[in-house]
Amino acid sequence: MIHYEAPELETGCATIWPPCWCQVRDMRLIRIDGMNRGTIADSPDQTPHALGITAPASGPTGTPAGGGGCTEGTYYIAYRYKDNDHDTFSELSDLTTVTVTADQKINWSGLTVSSETRVTHIELWRSTVGQNEKLYLITTLANTGAPTYTSDTETDDTLGVKPLSEQLKIYNADNTLSARRQGVPPNFMRVVAQFQDRAFYAVTARYTVGSASITNGSATLTGTGTAWTSAMVGRKVYVHGATSVYEILSYTSGTELTLTGNASQTLSTVPYAIMPDPASYHNTLLFSETDEPESVPSSQNTIVVQENVAGDSDWVTGLLPHGSVLWVLKQRHVYAVTFVRQPTVDASCNLRFSRGCLNQRCSAYFEDTAYLLDAMGPWSITPAGGFVALG
Secondary structure: OOOOOOOOOOOOOOOOOOOEEEEOOOOOEEEEOOOOOOEEEOOOOOOOEEOOOOOOOOOOEEEEEEOOOOOOEEEEEEEEEEEOOOOEEOOOOOOEEEEEOOOEEEEEEOOOOOOOOOOOEEEEEEOOOOOOOEEEEEEEEEOOOOOOEEEEOOOHHHHHOOOHHHEEEOEOOOOOEOOOOOOOOOOOEEEEEEEOOEEEEEEEOOEOOOEEEEOEOOOEEEEEOOOOOHHHOOOEEEEOOOOOOEEEEEEEEOOEEEEOOOEOOOEEEEOEEEEOOHHHHOOEEEEOEOOEOOOOOOOOOEEEOOOOOOOOOOOEEEEEEEOOEEEEEEOOOEEEEEOOOOHHHHOEEEEEEOOOOOOHHHEEEEOOEEEEEEOOEEEEEOOOOOEEEOO
């Protein structure tokens, strides 16, 4: 008899709703749940890391000094974090300007060490004189202690001949983000799916556990039977009976949050809901850069599923890759998303079926057929893209 014991993937996960797991093309495993920041692991028996790398909060400090090779004028400097084990980066920090005279160098300081355990190194990047469109790698430092660098004697000529791997454009030729494309994947999405060469994130988390109380003139939201998390900062709060919609400013505990403004009435232990802005995200897909499942620049990598049925407020409930199509599942409809190379340019999203899916766990893919369950019962999408009612 063969005994098989399933590996323990993670502990401490939210149990409000099931987490969503996705294996991406480099075989790593992503988990998201909409309650906290997601995780990524090399394999089921490896300790997962936080999904994505948080960028430096501010730019570095650059101080002119003698003994260098700079041209007189203004330079731009910045830095970013690196996970050397996976060749994964954070977004670039803000740019700092440094004005030098001829033959000076730039001494680097004000570099903040990342607290995220996966970060191994800090990369320093500098422009040539008088331009802020392209930066060049100056050096790589260990992510430890209080790092500084006082050996930046590179000339513009030596920077200009660096290999492409040591050049970093702020924007691509099509004006899309390059140096700041590594946005951390959203912590408010509950579903992740690998489709073609990208990770797609969808289905906003709607938290309604327990009850909430607000007091007139106070910015404190108090929960009873709640397990709020710091990831909820920035989300909207809808309190039953309130005349205003509030936004979360900061996290104190699982039963206390601070709002961006004072409440205008007193309501005690009433139903509530915490969620992202419905108008912005309930019908939105966010997607990663090519083969960079952790790089999700939300300012540009979005697909909005336009509601094609008048008067029917239908939210996305799941994602199901099916051959050359990504099925976007909603409660009462299914849309087909396809693209050739760059979704921001050539993505197509079309209504295909007036049947839906209750949630992500009510969908499956087997032998080239997609099976779904909605309020009217089970049904399937055939390999040819047809509809079959079951039962």
